[in-house]
Amino acid sequence: MYRSDKFTAFCQKYETEASCERAFYEAKWPDGFRCPRCNHTESYVTRSRRLPLYECKSCRHQSSVTAGTVLEGSRTSLRLWLRAIYLHAESYAITATRLSQVLGVTYKTAWLMGHKLRHALGTADASQPLSGLVRINTGLYIRTMIPGFRQKSEDQSLLVGASVNEEGDPLHIKIKRVSDEHRRFYSILPTGVRAFISENVAPGTSDLICITQPGSPDRIKPLVQIKIEACHWLKAGFWGGIGPKHLQAYLNQFCFNWNTKFRERAAFIELLRLSATMRTVIYPVLIGTRLATAPAFRPSRLRYNTLEQTG
Ligand SMILES: [Zn+2]
Incomplete structure (x- = not known):
């Protein structure tokens, strides 16, 4: 209990x-x-x-x-x-x-x-893009092999972005799974970076550094650490890890909890507000058997x- x-x-x-x-x-x-x-x-x-x-x-x-x-x-x-x-x-x-x-x-x-x-x-x-000083770093989520359950490891590329302060400390983070069309082996293609920036960074942001080379000496260490935290959470909380279909949803949850840590009351109020004002999603859409644009309910x-x- x-x-x-x-x-x-x-x-x-x-x-x-x-x-x-x-x-x-x-x-x-x-x-x-x-x-x-x-x-x-x-x-x-x-x-x-x-x-x-x-x-x-x-x-x-x-x-x-x-x-x-x-x-x-x-x-x-x-x-x-x-x-x-x-x-x-x-x-x-x-x-x-x-x-x-x-x-x-x-x-x-x-x-x-x-x-x-x-x-x-x-x-x-x-609707909450990164702004100000923005740093982006590549990362990899590895879903490990489990004998008798999954015979080989799976990996998915991530981009970890953050608005940072002058010292480089992350203030607000986003972690996005890079779709397969935007990656080649362990590398993220320029199209993937452009898509991330277009969807997650406020227009006109000029102070932006993006490191996409795995293992680069210029990698942004606070973002590497955040990626490690996220992967530990996924490993500890979900036996067998999370597949590509639902990974982004769990990353959204991780980022929400990270962005609101030390502000539990504000986090509750914000999630309650979202629950009471945003439209629902139905099971067939969640599991990918129906498009999100299909009408979910008949009018009452x-x-x-x-x-x-x-x-
Ligand atoms: Zn009315």
Whole structure:
């Protein structure tokens, strides 16, 4: 069982679904209700369902704290979701096995919750480019051979980037898996570097150093160390390592935890905000059997009569 006085206190604070619904409400609508269709700020609310339903007074659109968010379509309680968010925001990252034990849910449910949160982290990360002094270094993630399970090692190229201070200490990091089209053996092609910079570095950044030669004497040591930390975490937490399909998701989680270490409360608030404002991803997309652009859910056609007025 997971032992932490802070986690126990957190669970006691958010013991009821109503208290958790309030937390998601405030994360989704920090300035009060706002209709997702017409932006109106007043609603009727009915509380006869599992979750309160908010109906816009202007256009009659119906919404809830989970509609259009990471939690949409999930049958897992808000109480367990909030605990999962807390645990993913802690300064170390939790695995699906451990999450399933702590929450008392199946491994598949815990895996799906974790990946939905990681997907939100990845989406948010894309809008936070590196800026100022930017340093980039190559790295390699090696998934080792396991006799009887995997007969040969697999390696995947990484680019580790960071905004750094004048002393060269990383302030904000990103680690990205380099797709196979951008690598040749252990080397990353210029196209891979250009793609990384285009997607992860703010336009106009002039002080940028990128070392892509493996073992170069000019390698950026703090970034080498961060890559080692990430690989240790992947090795310790995930028996057999992580394959190419999901590696980026776990790297996003590692970077989020690294970037928010020493700021647990802020990390929780940020992950809660992302969970309450970003769209979900469904299982077929996560495992790669459906494109992310496919519609995930049909629009809700809920409509109820027992409405009470709210501000
Ligand atoms: Zn409306």
